Amino acid sequence: MLRLTACRLTWPLRWTRRAWRPIPDRPRRWPSCRADRWAKRSALINLGGLEIYAELVGLFAELPQMERSRALKLAEAAATRGAEDRLDLLIALIETFLARLARSGAIGHPPVREAAPGEAALFARLAPDAHRARAFAALAEELGPRMRHGRAVNLDPAALILDTLLKIRDSAAG
Numbered sequence: 001m002l003r004l005t006a007c008r009l010t011w012p013l014r015w016t017r018r019a020w021r022p023i024p025d026r027p028r029r030w031p032s033c034r035a036d037r038w039a040k041r042s043a044l045i046n047l048g049g050l051e052i053y054a055e056l057v058g059l060f061a062e063l064p065q066m067e068r069s070r071a072l073k074l075a076e077a078a079a080t081r082g083a084e085d086r087l088d089l090l091i092a093l094i095e096t097f098l099a100r101l102a103r104s105g106a107i108g109h110p111p112v113r114e115a116a117p118g119e120a121a122l123f124a125r126l127a128p129d130a131h132r133a134r135a136f137a138a139l140a141e142e143l144g145p146r147m148r149h150g151r152a153v154n155l156d157p158a159a160l161i162l163d164t165l166l167k168i169r170d171s172a173a174g
Contacts (some may be wrong), residue, residue, distance in 0.1 A: 001164055003033040005010070011168060031044070032044065047085055047086055047089050048086075049089050049093060050115075050116070052074075052089065052093055053089055053093050053096075053115055053116050054087075054116040054117065054164075055070075055074060056074070056097055057092065057097070057115075057116040057117070057118075057119050057122060058070075058073065058092060058116075058118070059165070059171075060097075060122060060126075060168065061118055061122055062174040063122075063126060063168075063169060063173075064169060064172045064173035066165070066166075066169045071162060071165045071166075072158075072162065074090075074161065075090070075157070075158040075159075075161040075162040075165070076158050078090045078132075078157055078158070078161055079156065079157035079158035080159070087151070087157050087161075088151070090161060091147045091148070091151065091156070091161075092141070094147070094161075094164060094165075095106040095140060095143070095144045095147075098136055098137075098139060098140035098143065098144075098168070099137075099140055100115070100119075100123070101123055101126060101127050101136050102133045102134075102137035102140055104120075104123040104124070104127060104133070105123070105126075105127025105128065105129060105130060105132050105136065106127075106130055106133040106134075106137070107134025108129075108130075109124075110124045126172055134172065135171060135174075139167065139168065139171045143164055143167060143168075146164075147160060147164055
């Protein structure tokens with residue numbers, strides 16, 4: 001299973017008389033942030049993550065209308081047998097899309113670098129102000145755990161992805 005996680009720097013510390021100091025008898029463990037970044041990049045390249053993200057942006061380009069056939073095709077592609085890594089990648093990309101959308105609305109302008117063609121124009125149209133950005137941030141906060149829980153209890157992947165895409169469509173309409 002593909003795990004996309006953020007890396008954190010943790011220091012083993014203990015209290016001495018003067019201040020917090022590193023524990024001398026334990027070896028320091030440095031996070032493997034660079035390895036995590038490379039793992040994410042290789043997943044994007046090897047599993048076709050950039051193409052999937054471009055497909056997501058293209059699918060959402062006509063929001064609040066959405067081509068149901070394209071949505072079904074995307075959901076079915078992630079639900080095929082042996083495509084668990086692709087499903088995990090799609091879930092991570094949907095979360096990334098919603099986070100980037102909310103952030104671009106909150107700061108008032110679309111991202112400088114587009115991850116997919118047409119992304120900046122889509123973000124400017126969907127989240128032009130902080131109010132709409134807040135709505136998409138709340139949606140991201142709701143859908144992320146919902147998708148992970150659905151994946152954990154082994155729900156039908158196609159239904160899970162299609163339901164997520166329809167909730168995004170409904171949020172864009174309202």
